[in-house]
Structure formats: C-alpha cells, structure tokens
Amino acid sequence: PERIIVDTDMSVDVDDVGALCLAHALQDRNEAEILAVTHNTGLEQGVGAVSVINHYFGRDDIPIGAYRGPVGRPADTPANPPIEWTNSGKGWYVADLVARFHSPIRDSTQVPDALTVLRQALSNAPGHRTVTIVAIGHALNVLALLKSPGGLSLVKRKVKRLVWMGGTYWDPHVEWNWGACGGPSNENATKCGAYSKLSQLTSDALSRWPVEVPTVFVSFDIGFWVRVGGVLKTGAPVNSPCRQAFVDFCGVTGGSGGMPDWCSARGRNAWDLIAVLIAVRGTGPPGYHRLMPGGNAFDAATGLNTWRDEPHKAQWGHFQLWSPEDSYNKTADEIDRLLLQTPANKFPPSPPQTPSPPPPHNPPPSPPPPPPPPPPPKYPPLFTYARRGGGGEAAAAAESASATRGISGVQHSRSVGAAAPALVGAASGVGLGVLAILLIRRFCTISRKGHAEEGQEERSPPQRLSSKTGGERFVRKMSTSTKARADLRARESGGLLAPNVRRSDADEGVEVCS
Numbered sequence: 001p002e003r004i005i006v007d008t009d010m011s012v013d014v015d016d017v018g019a020l021c022l023a024h025a026l027q028d029r030n031e032a033e034i035l036a037v038t039h040n041t042g043l044e045q046g047v048g049a050v051s052v053i054n055h056y057f058g059r060d061d062i063p064i065g066a067y068r069g070p071v072g073r074p075a076d077t078p079a080n081p082p083i084e085w086t087n088s089g090k091g092w093y094v095a096d097l098v099a100r101f102h103s104p105i106r107d108s109t110q111v112p113d114a115l116t117v118l119r120q121a122l123s124n125a126p127g128h129r130t131v132t133i134v135a136i137g138h139a140l141n142v143l144a145l146l147k148s149p150g151g152l153s154l155v156k157r158k159v160k161r162l163v164w165m166g167g168t169y170w171d172p173h174v175e176w177n178w179g180a181c182g183g184p185s186n187e188n189a190t191k192c193g194a195y196s197k198l199s200q201l202t203s204d205a206l207s208r209w210p211v212e213v214p215t216v217f218v219s220f221d222i223g224f225w226v227r228v229g230g231v232l233k234t235g236a237p238v239n240s241p242c243r244q245a246f247v248d249f250c251g252v253t254g255g256s257g258g259m260p261d262w263c264s265a266r267g268r269n270a271w272d273l274i275a276v277l278i279a280v281r282g283t284g285p286p287g288y289h290r291l292m293p294g295g296n297a298f299d300a301a302t303g304l305n306t307w308r309d310e311p312h313k314a315q316w317g318h319f320q321l322w323s324p325e326d327s328y329n330k331t332a333d334e335i336d337r338l339l340l341q342t343p344a345n346k347f348p349p350s351p352p353q354t355p356s357p358p359p360p361h362n363p364p365p366s367p368p369p370p371p372p373p374p375p376p377p378k379y380p381p382l383f384t385y386a387r388r389g390g391g392g393e394a395a396a397a398a399e400s401a402s403a404t405r406g407i408s409g410v411q412h413s414r415s416v417g418a419a420a421p422a423l424v425g426a427a428s429g430v431g432l433g434v435l436a437i438l439l440i441r442r443f444c445t446i447s448r449k450g451h452a453e454e455g456q457e458e459r460s461p462p463q464r465l466s467s468k469t470g471g472e473r474f475v476r477k478m479s480t481s482t483k484a485r486a487d488l489r490a491r492e493s494g495g496l497l498a499p500n501v502r503r504s505d506a507d508e509g510v511e512v513c514s
Contacts, residue, residue: 001033002280003130005121007114008272009137009177010050011043011072012091014249018229019136019272020050021242021339023280024057028344032280036121038065038114040137041072042194043089044107048098051105052241058345065117066108067140070194071201077193082181085259092258093248097241114141115148122158129157129213134279135164136272138177138198139205146208161214163279165271166202167296167305169219169320178202179303186303203300211317216278217296218321219307223271225328228335230267235340242339266332273335278321288327291319 006023010016026032037054039046047066054062070076077089098106105111118141125131135142142162145151166177174182181192183199190196209215229246236243250263262268283289296318298305307320323331 001027001030002132003033003035003125004132004134004276004279005036005038005118006034006276007038007040007118007133007135007137007141008050009041009046009072010039011041011046011089011094012086013176014093014229014245014268015223015270015272016136017049017053017093017242017245018268018270018335018339019134019276020053021057022273022276022335023134024053024059024343025338025341026276026280027059028057028341034059034062035125035131036063036065036117038067038117038141039108040067040114040140041089042067042070042076043072043074043091043094044109045090045094045098047108047111048103048106049094049241049245051103052097052101055103056101056239056241056345057343060104063117063121064105064111065114065141066111067114068108069140071138071140071198073194077195078191080191082188083192083195087258091249093245096248097245100244101239101241115144118145119148119151119154122154125158129160131158132160132279133162134275135162135166136177136275139166139202143201143205143208146205152208152210156210156212159213161216161279162209163216163218163275165218165223165275167217167219167298167307169221169307169322171221172304172306173220174199174303175220175305178298178305182303183299183301185301189303199303200300202303203298206296206298209317214317214319215296216291216319216321217307218271218275218278220271222321222323223269223274225323225325226270226274226332226335227264227266227268228270228273228332229339230263230265231336231340232267267336270332270335274321274331277331277335283321287324288330289321289323292322293319296320 004023006020008016008020010020020037023032023034027034037050039050044066047064050064051060054060054064072089074088074090077083077086079088111117122131133142145155167175174180174186178198179202180195180198181188183189184196189199232240232243232246233251238244246267247257249257250260250268251257257263277284278289283291292309294310295308296305297308309320
C-alpha cells in the first residue's frame, strides 16, 4: 500500500472530510496506509473531527497532530466580509461532528503538535523515500517541517513526493489554500485577520521545498469540474460522519446547510479528494489524468500563482495534474463509489449521540404505586422439622391442632400428620431412611384412598420439584402440598427414594407418587 500522511485544514470546507474518508476507504482496500493526520488551522475542534472520522473507520491508533498558531483560530478570524462564509474559522460541520459522534480525541489540547507528529511519522517509516505527503490545506505544517533542525534532510530521505492541492492553472485568482484573502497588495488582505499572513507563509514553503522531491499540484481548476458526495445522503448510514458533514455543509442536494449555494445535486467540489486519489493511485488508467512538467511561480505580494507549462521546467520538480473534460464524470463516479464503501473496521461504529430532550417545566405528578398484593393465606404448618435427638412431642402437638385443615382442596387423615413428626424425631441413622420409605408408601396409599372415598376432584398431574432450588428452605418449613411433603421426606431419608417415587432421566427433579 501507498504510505501517506494527510495534512488537512478540516474546518471550513467539507472536501477535507471527503478526502480523509476517501483515504480510509483506500486503506480498507489495502491500497493506502495512513501514517498520520496533521491539522493545519487554529480551530481546536478540527482535531476532534479528524478523530471522529478515524474512529468511525476503526483506526484510533493513527497519530494526530495539531497546528497551534493563529491562522484559522476563531479568535483571530473576523466574522465580517470577505470571509464571513468561514463562520469565524469554525466552518459548518466540525462542532456538530464532535458533539454528535464519539471519538477518543475532542480537541487539539489532547494531541502533540503537528511538527512532532510529522517528524515521528517520517522517521519511523521504513525504507528510502517511501512516504507521500498529501497537503490539502495551508502550508503551515509543511513549512514548520522544512524549517525545523534536520527537517530538510528528513524530507529528502523519506518523502517520495508531495501532492499539494493549491493554486490555479487556467483561471488566475487568489486560491484559498495558498493565499486566502491575498497578499499585502490586495485590498482585502487587512480584513482577514491572521489569514492575511498566509500568502507569505505559502511562498516561504514553496521556495524551501527540495527540488529532488517531486511536487504534484492539484489546482483549483481541476477540482472545480468534479462534484462528489451527493450520494452519501441516501447511500450512507446515518451514523456515518462522512455523510453528516456533507449534510451539515450543504444538505448534499443544496437544500439546506451552511453553504447550500456552493453545492449541487452531485455534491461538493472534489479538490482535496482528487489529491488523495492521485497520491494513492497515481494518474490512473489512460485517459483519466496526466502530469505536465513545468514550474509554479508564486507571488507573495498578491497571493497569485502562475503555472508555466514548459517541459524544460521539469528541473523544478513541479508537475501539474491535467485532466481531460471527458474524465470528470468518471473520476466523480469512482470517488463516490469509494465513499459509499462499507468500512472494514473490526468494531461497529458508535451510533450518533442524540441529546436527551429536556424535562417539562411542570411535570405531572407520578401516579401512586399500586397497592401490594394481598398476602397468601397463612395455614398452620403441616409439620415442623424436628432435628435428630428430640422435639418430636412438640411437633406432634402442633400438628394435632391443625390436621383437619385442608390443603389444595384435599383433606388428609390425622393419623398421617400426627404420626409423622414423632417417627421422624425418634429415628436416627439408617432407621430414619427406612421409616421415611414406609411412611411415604403409607402416605401415598391413604392419599389415593381419600380421593376415592370422599369423591374429591381428580388427581392432579405429578408435581415436579427442582433439585437446584436450595432444598434447605423446604426442609425447615413446608406448608404447600401433600406431594411436596412426600418429596421432602424422601430427601431426608438420605437420598433413598420409595419405590413409587420416580427420578427423572435428567435428574432435574423428582415426581412424587407417580
């Protein structure tokens, strides 16, 4: 895969979002490897938007670096013309992405400075000249790298080429990435705050870049004719920050958003996206693009650049991307196809964070809780367990006072209820098991006889008692049914079951008197 570093001014225009999403899509196809992303405006939350996109594609491990200077910082960016469309440098989607989606990084205070990240990414890259820097914003971080100690040498050793979206080709005018409001001689320069410094900074970066490392320029003119991203509104999931950024910026179809007049039904201009595509794939199949050697001259005083389409200027190391008119739709179709590609991340992305609605000012009182259900009727215990060694007489006395009460609609003979405690209290060791077996058999016989003699209701199906529900509470006090009593006595017999007590195949419980 092509190793790339993306240097973006993600803040105002939405093509930066599309470019980073495209880079991730190409990495999903094993065509690219994003070594780092650096941010080159002073908007602190811009780094958070980068992190949101990285997180969506499952790549929180990509290093992010931040520019900490005044260019693009909202406090240093006027809200008045001619740059009122920048929303004081905050743009129209960054704050929404950071608020709506989860990401580990929320602003530039959580990341190193861009120069540190650039130097580390280049130093750690294997091989000689294996990295392509994709500059899709201002020259601030590139200039800092070139001016840093050993920076020029590091670029010569590690950078294969610089793909830079900036300047113009056919239509001479001040292009935003390079000149913003123009140089000192431009009448608007003094009205743009810290952006007024951009022209001189760009000129300095261009002059310092080594001619040994080729520079491919993607001009304003090429991206102007290619529109992309409109397909995201209906083709991408709602939890995609790529989609949401386009909706926030222009409503995708031009119906709503921060800058609807800048969009068409096809989407937004593809300046930065073309730069990423060229950096990873080159000029593509025949007929798509080609590179023209020449020279790019920049005038710091005006903020204008001039391209000289002269083959002998190849020694400058400058190449201008040129695309025939019939390639525009083909390029747009390919970019849109990649933008709609499902992320290949390991974990599903976090859903959008929708804030909870505020509670009403005067909420209605909560209804009173329903009254508790009436307690079940308290029947005197059929018998009380007597520990070995005594207590049988007391249990027998208690039973004799209540043996005539019916349980579950069936009355039983007093002889069974009164004799059982005394027998249990007197027995010990093996004798207890034998007595319990005889007692259960006697009990089942009397129970069946009582049904036949008294014309009670039909015998209910065998009752199933779980063997996993803590038999101790049944041993202590039982007052539920005749069948439960028989099961209890079988358990107290040391695991010996009477012949008419059948254990289930799965040993999940016992069926009494089957």
